[in-house]
Amino acid sequence: MANGTLQLIGVLIACAGGLCTMVSTFLPDWRKNDPSGEVLESIIRHQGIWIRCISYPTGTWQCDDYDTFFIGLPQSLQIARGMSICANLFGFIGFLAAIFGLQCTTCIEGNQLVKNRVAMASGGFFLLSGVCIGVAASAFSHQILNEYMRFSNIASADIVGQRFVFGAALFIGWTGMAVTLLGGLIIMCGSCGESSPVTRYQRQSVRRVASLGRSVSMSFRRGRPERKQDPGEYV
Template sequence: MANGSIQLVGLLVACAGGLCTLIATFLPDWRKNDPTGEVLEAIIRHQGIWIKCISYPTGTWQCDDYDTFFIGLPTSLQIARGMSIVANVLGFFGFLFSIFGLQCTRCIEGNPLAKSRVAMGAGACFVGSAAAIGVAASVFSHDILTEYNRFSAFSISETVGQRYIFGAALFVGWTAMAITLLGGLVLICGSCGESHPVSKYRDSGVRRVASIGRSVSMSFRRGRPVKQQDRGEYV
């Protein structure tokens, strides 16, 4: 039988991962410039998948949108945007299905098999969300690493302001992937074991009929009178 406590733990963990996914999606720090060799190393240029910003030593930020929404952007940025959207959509549907599938809710109470399957579907959505944000962060980081290695062949003076390193959003994205994946798997495991609810009720009915039969046979053994039907009733 499905374990409601395990399901609830899985949902809470997956929701924490979903929150990290949402934060990683909108953080403007997927990559930042390597300030090594620059005159003003405190000025950092950050780039997210939706906006790009410049942070100054005074603590102020100046942000601007990209010129285009999707077409014309680098391939890694397009993949990161698309997969991050997929990750958040799947996370939303995973939470929505959990409301109907968890044992602690009153939805679909009359059909335990369907309720268990809905909960497993919620866990699958969370697993898909984890995979999507993981792909987004990994593809974007691969592009950063490729460019960094390409510029490493030149001297530092020639690559000032051109080399970029990993930003905080990438690490938040990888953390979101791990937490959401764990929560989704726990939710799936907590929803297993309710595969034959009909046979359970059928067996209980058979046992009830058998107990009634035994009680009737015991009444005959004790010599209780049996009502004789009058033949005139059939005339």
């Protein structure tokens, strides 16, 4: 039997993960420069997947976007953009499907089997959303790690200042991945089993009526007297 409470808990958890995914996507802090090698350590350069910013000690920010939307960007940035868009899209579709599939809603009440399948699809879309944001954050962090290790082996002081470290958006993205995956799994677990207790009772009633009908039919056939042929009848 589908568990409406478990479904609702899973949707709430998945929506929290979707919120983290959205914040991570648009936050301009996927990576930031390592200020230990900078001349002015108070100036921080932040880079997101959509815009790049510089923060000054006075609290002001100066931001600009990238020159191109997709073509010509580094491969890690292309993957991060594409997977982040898919993550938000899948999360939105999963939320819409949850509205129709949850047991606590009045949508599709006439067909509980379809309602459970829609809820299962909702959990699947949330799982895809978590996987996509996880791939985006992991691919971007892999590029940061490779550049950091490469620049750390260069002794030139002019290059040391170009090292970047993980930004807050990456950790928010990984958190969104874990929470969204957990929510999607809970939704799918809550949607397993029979469609509803009423449907199961109806099936049992139909089986009992059919069995009773067969028993009555067999009893009637066994108790019916055999017809004797009248000698006066023509053969």
